[in-house]
Amino acid sequence: xxxxxxPLIVPAGAIALSLVVGAIVIWLTSxxxxxxxxxxxxxxxxxxxxxxxxxxxxxxxxxxxxxAAPLILVGLAVGLPFKAGLFNIGGQGQLLAGAVTAAAVGAxxxxxxxxxxxxxxxxxxxxxxxxxxxxxxxLKAYTGAHExxxxxxxxxxxxxxxxxxxxxPLRDPASSFARSGDVGNAALPALFxxxxxxxxxxxxxxxxxxxxxxxxxxxxxxxxFEIRTVxxxxxxxxxxxxxxxxxxxxxxxxxxxxxxxxxxxQIAGEIHYMTAAYSTNIGFAAITVALxxxxxxxxxxxxxxxxGGMQAGARLMQVEAGVPLQMVDLLQGVILxxxxxxxxxRYVFRVRAQxxxxxxxxxxxxxxxxxxxxxx
Amino acid sequence: xxxxxxxxxxxxxxxxxxxLVDVFTTNGTIILALAAPIALGALCGVMNERSGVVNIGxxxxxxxxxFAGWFAASIVGQAMAGAPGLAFNATPxxxxxxxxxxxxxxxxxxxxAWLSISVRADQIISGTIIxxxxxGVTSYLNLLLTPLSPPTGGKFSPFIPPDWLVDIPLVGxxxxxxxxQGPITMSVILIVVILQVLLLRSRWGLRTRAVGEHPKAAxxxxxxxxxxxxxxxxxxxxxxxxxxxxxxxxxxNSFQTGMTNGKGFIALxxxxxxxxxxxxxxxxxxxFAAAGSMGTAxxxxxxxxxxxxxxxxxxxxxxxxxxxxxxxxVLAGVVGRSTPPAADGQPYQREATT
Numbered sequence: 001x002x003x004x005x006x007p008l009i010v011p012a013g014a015i016a017l018s019l020v021v022g023a024i025v026i027w028l029t030s031x032x033x034x035x036x037x038x039x040x041x042x043x044x045x046x047x048x049x050x051x052x053x054x055x056x057x058x059x060x061x062x063x064x065x066x067x068a069a070p071l072i073l074v075g076l077a078v079g080l081p082f083k084a085g086l087f088n089i090g091g092q093g094q095l096l097a098g099a100v101t102a103a104a105v106g107a108x109x110x111x112x113x114x115x116x117x118x119x120x121x122x123x124x125x126x127x128x129x130x131x132x133x134x135x136x137x138x139l140k141a142y143t144g145a146h147e148x149x150x151x152x153x154x155x156x157x158x159x160x161x162x163x164x165x166x167x168x169p170l171r172d173p174a175s176s177f178a179r180s181g182d183v184g185n186a187a188l189p190a191l192f193x194x195x196x197x198x199x200x201x202x203x204x205x206x207x208x209x210x211x212x213x214x215x216x217x218x219x220x221x222x223x224x225f226e227i228r229t230v231x232x233x234x235x236x237x238x239x240x241x242x243x244x245x246x247x248x249x250x251x252x253x254x255x256x257x258x259x260x261x262x263x264x265x266q267i268a269g270e271i272h273y274m275t276a277a278y279s280t281n282i283g284f285a286a287i288t289v290a291l292x293x294x295x296x297x298x299x300x301x302x303x304x305x306x307x308g309g310m311q312a313g314a315r316l317m318q319v320e321a322g323v324p325l326q327m328v329d330l331l332q333g334v335i336l337x338x339x340x341x342x343x344x345x346r347y348v349f350r351v352r353a354q355x356x357x358x359x360x361x362x363x364x365x366x367x368x369x370x371x372x373x374x375x376x
Numbered sequence: 377x378x379x380x381x382x383x384x385x386x387x388x389x390x391x392x393x394x395x396l397v398d399v400f401t402t403n404g405t406i407i408l409a410l411a412a413p414i415a416l417g418a419l420c421g422v423m424n425e426r427s428g429v430v431n432i433g434x435x436x437x438x439x440x441x442x443f444a445g446w447f448a449a450s451i452v453g454q455a456m457a458g459a460p461g462l463a464f465n466a467t468p469x470x471x472x473x474x475x476x477x478x479x480x481x482x483x484x485x486x487x488x489a490w491l492s493i494s495v496r497a498d499q500i501i502s503g504t505i506i507x508x509x510x511x512g513v514t515s516y517l518n519l520l521l522t523p524l525s526p527p528t529g530g531k532f533s534p535f536i537p538p539d540w541l542v543d544i545p546l547v548g549x550x551x552x553x554x555x556x557q558g559p560i561t562m563s564v565i566l567i568v569v570i571l572q573v574l575l576l577r578s579r580w581g582l583r584t585r586a587v588g589e590h591p592k593a594a595x596x597x598x599x600x601x602x603x604x605x606x607x608x609x610x611x612x613x614x615x616x617x618x619x620x621x622x623x624x625x626x627x628x629n630s631f632q633t634g635m636t637n638g639k640g641f642i643a644l645x646x647x648x649x650x651x652x653x654x655x656x657x658x659x660x661x662x663x664f665a666a667a668g669s670m671g672t673a674x675x676x677x678x679x680x681x682x683x684x685x686x687x688x689x690x691x692x693x694x695x696x697x698x699x700x701x702x703x704x705x706v707l708a709g710v711v712g713r714s715t716p717p718a719a720d721g722q723p724y725q726r727e728a729t730t
Contacts, residue, residue, distance in 0.1 A: 029516075029517070033520060089432075089500075089504070139707075143707075145704065145707040145708040146707070146716075148430075148432065149703070152641055152644065153645060153700035153701070154700070160697040163693050164691045284504070284508060287504055288508070291501065324516050324520060326516040329508065330513055332508060332512070333508035340491060340505060341495055341497065369430050369499075369500075369722075
């Protein structure tokens, strides 16, 4: 087997096994869906609708691209810190920080020239996200506060910031409920309109730029080499004269910028305004994306497309098969389970153990959770 | 008292103190009730992390238990309609519900234990899986069940302390706070005290702490690290299960999608803020619940004068964000550092015997 195909066995096996588990769950709950007896065909109709809704029409492909774009960006925001030995659970909060800032600036610039407004909205979202990623990075580097806990806490602080901003300073006085003003001219222009609300906006191009850039950064630049060294062995990195503190802060800040950018894309590209209860599960789905893609930018691209496709197809699945949208979230969680419990996949598909396991650098992440370690 | 409020600055502080005491004494019952699931979740965390297993899946464990308990109570309630309730209105349906919730907490914990201890997977990913799958499964099933509108299996009624006890001046509110509660909330205090004593004073506690701080040394003196971790993680599931039961069988009587709404993460915050001690975690849970009540009280019954203006100018979201912010602060060591058990998060591998 070629060296390019080998690493794909476990992810592909995990996806296959999760589809089997999903089919069993659908079959077991089929009496609730069809209000009849157990329906052995229901899993097949469900998956067929999922495939048609994500792949088999122009509309479906547009939806998949639109759903995948933010997943890939936030997936990179989780994957890059993995390479530095950091676990960024804060993609959600960084995305919210970017989204709320983009909503604020977008509403302010709704009458400006789109050539100015669109880049401005994307940029401020990135900056806000970067700041929100810098914070846990700085705390980790200089106080040793573990980034897993600080980013989880910041996710919830983010929800409160959004609720405060939208019900307070950003509230659109013309609206009867709490929402920010429309972004108007700051909305991302459509690249292609398939009609019926299936519109591919500029945001789908951002992963196309971000993925190669990140690949170059990680595997062809000096700073990328240093990031990977810190992730693999912080002591060796320090001994070689690298500055782990700066690298930790850099990785988290860049991750925050990517997630913040995804937040701007959601606001300026998708909904064009923000409500106080704005919520999404992109930040958590991105963890699955990053791990499924083995924290490699190219892997994250494909994992993001896969999960984006599942999100896109979920609507047709709900309409045609009557299976609730949440089936997709369930499948994502089960994929993550099989990726983690790799030994099940290896047993079922008779694959020998590979060196490194899930994501090599992840191994160092949880091990630094305890009190033994100090600041890097 | 009122004349004191006119002293510049100091008057404000005095008025604030009086107001805080007033809010706490009048809302004591609800504060303790809302602190219960946070404290129970944190106790689940204590059991896990003190033996060296990180648990960020408390949220998912609570959610799964809340659903399973509610669903079981609903089914049994339909089968045994009209069964008489015991103390606290404990019908067979509710009791079965609590049992199923606790069992669910233990089963989910067993999965976490298997992934963390035997598979030696990343424990944070294991917790993330539990959160994602629990939310996915419960919302999926809840959406399918909603059109059938399953009847509620009922809920515990709070104990009503006699009037003469509540009316005792100065301390009467304390009796109301601790006794006008459902059984799950009431049991929390007992569990906290017992666990605190066991953890710090018993043979089991010493062994648990040894396994969490230095597993290799523990193994050397003959403690079975793997077994100890399994046992503690699964027992910790009981508390997550009780916390889940609190949502659907004690505080409320129905299930809503995603109803734990971050309480599991506040529990994680309470665990860290309470420095991995049962009593500390309980205190933190009370503090966080009180902060929430404070936010509400300022909207509904604001204090008079300058203080009122000052407090109402604080957005209520500040109070909701408080638990998370103080957790970051203590973790960063700005005000009194909070350090996890040394071996927290490190899988243990027994050395091969040749």
